[in-house]
Amino acid sequence: MANLYYEPLYRFAFSLTRQENDACDLTQQTFLVWATKGHQLKDKSKAKSWLFTTLHREFLMRHRRIIRFPQIELDDARCEIPDVPPATANRLDSGAVLDALARIDPAFRAPVSLFYLEDCRYAEIAAILDVPLGTVKSRISRGISQLQNLLRKNELRSLRRETSG
Amino acid sequence: MDRDQAKKLLIAYRAGLDDSTEPGIAEALALAKFDPAFADWLRLQTNFHSDVRRCLRAVQAPPGLRRSIRKHPVVVVRPIWRRAEWISVAAGIVLLLSGIVYSRLQRSEANTLEAFRARMIGFALREYRMDIRTSDLAEVRRFLAKRAAPNDFGLTAGLESIPVMGGGRLSWRGNPVAMVCFALPENETAFLFVVHRDAFSEGTLPGDLPEISSIKRMTTAEWSRGRDVFLLAARVVREEFRSLTSP
Numbered sequence: 054m055a056n057l058y059y060e061p062l063y064r065f066a067f068s069l070t071r072q073e074n075d076a077c078d079l080t081q082q083t084f085l086v087w088a089t090k091g092h093q094l095k096d097k098s099k100a101k102s103w104l105f106t107t108l109h110r111e112f113l114m115r116h117r118r119i120i121r122f123p124q125i126e127l128d129d130a131r132c133e134i135p136d137v138p139p140a141t142a143n144r145l146d147s148g149a150v151l152d153a154l155a156r157i158d159p160a161f162r163a164p165v166s167l168f169y170l171e172d173c174r175y176a177e178i179a180a181i182l183d184v185p186l187g188t189v190k191s192r193i194s195r196g197i198s199q200l201q202n203l204l205r206k207n208e209l210r211s212l213r214r215e216t217s218g
Numbered sequence: 219m220d221r222d223q224a225k226k227l228l229i230a231y232r233a234g235l236d237d238s239t240e241p242g243i244a245e246a247l248a249l250a251k252f253d254p255a256f257a258d259w260l261r262l263q264t265n266f267h268s269d270v271r272r273c274l275r276a277v278q279a280p281p282g283l284r285r286s287i288r289k290h291p292v293v294v295v296r297p298i299w300r301r302a303e304w305i306s307v308a309a310g311i312v313l314l315l316s317g318i319v320y321s322r323l324q325r326s327e328a329n330t331l332e333a334f335r336a337r338m339i340g341f342a343l344r345e346y347r348m349d350i351r352t353s354d355l356a357e358v359r360r361f362l363a364k365r366a367a368p369n370d371f372g373l374t375a376g377l378e379s380i381p382v383m384g385g386g387r388l389s390w391r392g393n394p395v396a397m398v399c400f401a402l403p404e405n406e407t408a409f410l411f412v413v414h415r416d417a418f419s420e421g422t423l424p425g426d427l428p429e430i431s432s433i434k435r436m437t438t439a440e441w442s443r444g445r446d447v448f449l450l451a452a453r454v455v456r457e458e459f460r461s462l463t464s465p
Binding site: 060067 | 284
């Protein structure tokens with residue numbers, strides 16, 4: 054189990070914390086919980102979802118972020134979608150993306166991370182995060198929108214720096 | 219559907235993974251076929267998703283992480299009452315205590331006629347159960363013989379004159395006890411218990427003639443004949459009872 058999932062779990066933890074030590078702790082804690090409670094899971098095919106759910110819960114507990122985020126349906130979301138997505142053609146780098154991800158609304162961070170990291174279906178993300186499907190779709194759309202806006206600003210800032218330099 | 223509405227629907231669309239037949243999605247995707255600017259936006263969007271996915275997946279777990287997860291064996295601390303060894307110990311203690319209590323109870327009941335009488339009367343007063351229901355005494359005897367209980371005992375003339383209801387095989391301090399039930403008027407029952415005399419190691423045994431007494435709500439009579447000791451009990455008055463014990 055550890056061999057199979059420690060890396061995806063670490064990446065998810067890192068996308069949430071942006072701290073290597075915290076991400077390691079969260080990953081280890083998740084496997085500790087698995088070792089003590091994993092036997093209660095009857096359907097072993099759900100082990101992956103179970104691990105991600107556990108890691109997310111641990112993250113929320115540690116950061117005392119048990120905040121009731123308003124559940125907004127997709128239709129109500131007022132997200133500003135940039136006309137043009139930020140830099141493409143492999144110009145994005147991991148650091149910039151992780152920095153931007155760390156700056157988006159905390160409620161959007163976990164669903165967006167799962168959207169990209171694990172290619173999870175919306176229903177699976179909803180199950181992992183224990184939120185309704187419509188809310189997950191809304192959070193992902195709004196999170197991507199915020200991410201793009203932040204990266205676009207970074208891009209413009211870099212361009213300005215290059216020009217002035 | 220206009221372009222902005224389509225963008226809102228497709229901003230988080232992943233080709234090949236998300237359902238393209240979902241209401242709205244199919245319509246928004248169709249728009250890209252007729253609107254080159256929107257098709258361009260969709261292409262850039264798809265590229266953006268690929269880039270972000272690549273960047274996030276490029277994060278490597280520290281080399282020691284897997285080792286530290288596997289290295290530190292997790293000690294599952296179960297509550298003491300759920301540990302196998304504790305359950306075994308608890309079961310052993312319960313068995314031991316049961317044995318002690320049983321042994322004490324056995325020891326407290328002496329091998330005397332009084333103890334036998336008390337036990338059998340108690341049995342007759344409580345809900346008793348006949349192992350065999352028949353009016354044929356021979357059948358009851360065969361049943362008792364098969365179970366190594368006294369079965370060839372003689373009856374008093376009084377008992378021979380009343381109908382048999384059935385019988386059963388009991389045990390007293392490891393000794394087989396025969397029980398024969400007789401029907402009395404007014405739905406009453408007479409219980410005859412027979413046990414071999416060597417079941418008694420203490421006290422005196424009754425003589426050949428029935429000795430009548432009353433215990434609790436029952437009238438009883440005890441007598442011996444050969445190797446057998448008899449106890450008759452019924453919920454009737456002494457005068458009526460006396461007729462049952464007449465030789």
